[in-house]
Amino acid sequence: MSYLVRRLVRGILLLAGVSVLCFLFTEMAPGSFFDEMRVNPQISPETIAGLRAQHGLDQPLVVRYGRWVKSALHADLGYSIAYNTPVAPLLWSRAKNTLLLTLTAMVLTWGISLPLGLWAAAKRGGVLDRAITVISSLLIAVPEIVIALALLATAARWRLTPVGGMVSSNFEELSGWEQFRDVVAHLTLPVVILVLCESAVIVRHVRASVLEVLGASYVQTARGLGISRGRLLFRHVLPVAANPAISLFGFSLAGLISGSMLVEVICGWPGLGPLVLDATFSRDLYVVIGGIMFSALFMLGGNMVADIMLMVSDPRIRTGAADAG
Amino acid sequence: MSREPESQNAFLRVSGLAKRYVRGGLWRERVVEAVRGVDFEIAAGRTLALVGESGSGKSTVARCVALLEKSDAGQIWIGDTDIASLSLSALLPWRTQVQMVFQDAVTSMNPRFTAAEAVEEPLLIMGKDEALRRETVRSSVNEVGLSVDGIERSVMQFSGGQRQRLAIARALTVRPKLLVLDEALTGLDLSTQGQIANLLLDLQAAHSLTYLLISHDPAVVGRMADVIAVMAGGRIVEMGSTAEMMTAPKHEETIRLLRSARAAQTNLAAITGASL
Incomplete structure (x- = not known):
């Protein structure tokens, strides 16, 4: 039994590691969801800034990661900007x-x-x-x-x-x-x-x-x-x-x-x-x-x-x- | 099956044995003549050693004699029966008479088995009842100098020398008359090698076992064999009594083997500081 528990703990640590890497890599990737809006003259920069703030994208990476972990613990895995719905039910x-x-x-x-x-x-x-x-x-x-x-x-x-x-x-x-x-x-x-x-x-x-x-x-x-x-x-x-x-x-x-x-x-x-x-x-x-x-x-x-x-x-x-x- | 008129006291007589392998590439096949007409005989209760360098064909001879390979030509006589000519079903009663002990103690036991299961396996294959199996396993394990108390442990928990003893015990369970020892003492440290050699000599004396010893180590052969046959290129190039072969070798292959064995001993002595 201890063998399985050990494997389970290792699995959870691995998932945590994957999530950290995901956040780091997506941070390094160029562009964001709101980039297309920036070229639209009908949408003001203030509106875009408001939307970014609404989705918490104006926060530092560590804060965003902390919020995501909290959301993951509530089985939501964050919020989809495009589908306007929690991610987990969408993915499931x-x-x-x-x-x-x-x-x-x-x-x-x-x-x-x-x-x-x-x-x-x-x-x-x-x-x-x-x-x-x-x-x-x-x-x-x-x-x-x-x-x-x-x-x-x-x-x-x-x-x-x-x-x-x-x-x-x-x-x-x-x-x-x-x-x-x-x-x-x-x-x-x-x-x-x-x-x-x-x-x-x-x-x-x-x-x-x-x-x-x-x-x-x-x-x-x-x-x-x-x-x-x-x-x-x-x-x-x-x-x-x-x-x-x-x-x-x-x-x-x-x-x-x-x-x-x-x-x-x-x-x-x-x-x-x-x-x-x-x-x-x-x-x-x-x-x-x-x-x-x-x-x-x-x-x-x-x-x-x-x-x-x-x-x-x-x-x-x-x-x-x-x-x- | 026919009667062979020669030597009356030989337990095993091999005549004109030949074996070739077809090695397949994807498009082209290659034929390897592993054994090309080998003749020898071993008197009951004696030891014949087949020596030679790697690829000389000695292990192929051993596998044919142990009925693990079907020879392409020649006869293998046990008493007045040519077992090489028998069908698979007719061979069954003969299989217990010849048992093989392999070099690699690690792969010679199923890693999933306990020592008791490994030693018992031949009897299970032969359909023997449980009481007989248990009794035979105990006596065989005792005979090879191991304690029966530890035989419920996994074979992987035994050392190389202990596994080789278990392999010998497994072979003994079916009461064989001929043991084919295919480099069975190779890969063991010198002390363990000496102990296993002594064990084999004791078992030979106790059960009148006949040995076909395959080795490339003249020291082991000199200690255990009565007759030595030197193989090269799939043929026996020289055969004679151990004393004769060790002191007055004639064929260049025999001389070369003895010379390299002596050189190895000298190197060992230089490393360990022991005198020769």
Whole structure:
């Protein structure tokens, strides 16, 4: 339990660190939300100064940060100047869509990568292994944006999936089942892009972990005694190869979230990505900071889940058993 | 399976053993001839040492004899059975007769296992009942000089020498007749190496075990082996009794190995200040 508490405390400190960096970087960034108003002769400088004061932007950085922390503790995360609403509810309405996209992509990524990595390792040097090596190398080498644009163009050209948005314009008129199908159809393209990009890395990691275990002499000893494939897999290979894979799970969630920002913008998925991008362009700084904090929170959540899974799967983490060497 | 008419008192007889590996690049495959027609025999209760530099093929021979690799050609006779020609299912009863102890004590145990689980694993694979498993584990652990009190600890909490003892105990649980010791004494400090060597000699005397010892260390080989076979390029280039090979080596590879071992000893003596 103390292990989890330690991780939790570390996570909270990390979030505090991220928030400080966010404030420092947004302070250093040129321009502000009210810059466009300055070029409008109908808005007086006094009005702009009044608006800045109303949103507390005339205060020193430390004061603004203190007010933001207080607001964060009240679950508001500051106030959006553009939307004229507290940031947290605004972000949460979009974060639900990001979570739907990210979690679907995550389940599929691991559902595909684990068996493929296992298979490639078991049939090392075979046709499937080589095919996976070539395809994953290509997918890693090509930038995600190129893959996303190519798939978007393909989907649009051949009308394979709906392009843009989360639902069709006639969504409200559809029955429950048709609404579900409509969301799945819109979800398909961004999920395929994310799964392709993320699986390429995870398959290689799983393959490497499994190969390392398969080469261990205790596996060879067990094989020498004629151990069954099932027993070898579930008693020796999977439990030992699971540790690096589970650790990767937390990082993969972070990768999927950062990847989903880009994919959401390209595919027009109404998640955090387009909202944070718009807020960045318009200098709606509390929305930008809130978006980054949400991403950091998701990443910490993913790592926490990975830590709990590691604790369950590996007793040495619970007991803190040391290697005598 | 056929009957081999030669030497009657040999426990293991290897004849014309060959093994090659196909190493795959993405586009082009490369064939490596690891073992090219190796012949030797080991009398029951004796030790034959295969020595040679890295890549000479000695570990491949060991893996073929331990039934971890299928040889491409040749025969491996135990008694009057060529085990190299047996199908996987027919091999099962023979697998317990030959056990292997590896060099790397760290990877020789599943890191998730306790010492008891690691030693018990062969018996579990063979489907032995719990009472027999428990009794066999206790006697094997005792035999290798470890206390049964600590065997519920994780294998990661044992030192390198203790893990090597556990690996030997695990091999003993299935009552093998031949132990293949693949660099089993390499990587241990000199004191632990000496203790494990003594343990192996004691076990050999107690159970009439036959050893195939793979090593590149002439000092270990000189102490443990009855016969030495020197390998180079996948072939045995010289074979003879230990005394003969140590005092009057003929092949240049044997001479070179002995010379480099002596140089290493001299360097060690210079570092530690010990006299040779």
